[in-house]
Amino acid sequence: MLEFLELYGILGVHHFTLYNHTLGPEVGCILQDYVSRGVVTLLPWKLNMASQKEIRTEGLFAALNDCLYRSMYRYSHAALVDLDEYIVPRHNDTLPELIKWLGTRLNTRTTGSYSFQNAFFYLQWSDDHRISSSTDPFQRGLVTLRKTRRRAKLHPHKQRSKYLCRPEHVVEAGNHFVWEFVPGHGTLNVPPDAAILHHYRVCEFGGDDCVKTASVVDRTAHRYRVRLLERVRARWAELREKCGLWEYPVVAPRVTTSPPAGPNSTVVKQLRQS
16 A cells, blocks of 8 residues: 555645445554545445446446546546556656656647556566565565566556546546546547556456466566665654554565567556646
8 A cells, every 4th residue: 555655646736535344454554544534435335236236336327427527627637547557657757747748749639538548567477586586575565566577468558558547528437448438528639658557456357367468578667666665664663653553565476477599578667736
């Protein structure tokens, strides 16, 4: 959770709206600290309905649209993402800089959302050797630093993609793309050489077959390594005693699978208020 909040903070996010379905005491304590500093809005989201039977995935679409309308006219842009997803620019340092940069190269006058192609960084793949050999437990504990191998082929837009939107131009938000815009507005498909969605998870269909897919090593997120480590380490020190955190982040050992060498294994990496 610290990694998510602090890395997105580096990327230019100023406020987070989170929906509390279930929280453990340590994460709950961490989030309350961010709430007290005005960085997080934490809303209850324990629905009296059977997920996947009476409603899809804990009312995901209701939460997305609640967030959309809460952000409207308060923030210039909103990113509707999961906790294991990061929109990472490849040329720019922050997301606001990316939006400005795109505006100098493309016609964004009618853009209501910016779509980013999904890249799976499967957790079953081995940790980056530069990180796993480090003696710094914080460095070894951050998933965006230790998981640098990703699937070579990106998903097309609208399949697993996520987006940044201008809330006032959106009528209805979906999970992977905007379902309805205010008339006259639409989606800009951001080219992958400008930014992609880093998605850190296990194989999406279960098992370990995903590790057989063609992959590349992408260390783009390492551009934020020094700043991210400084911020996470500082917040951990501040909250360790208050929230009952471990003395150091602990990464449990696990068996990982490296892709075979060869042609399939190559080495390649909410916003400011208006």
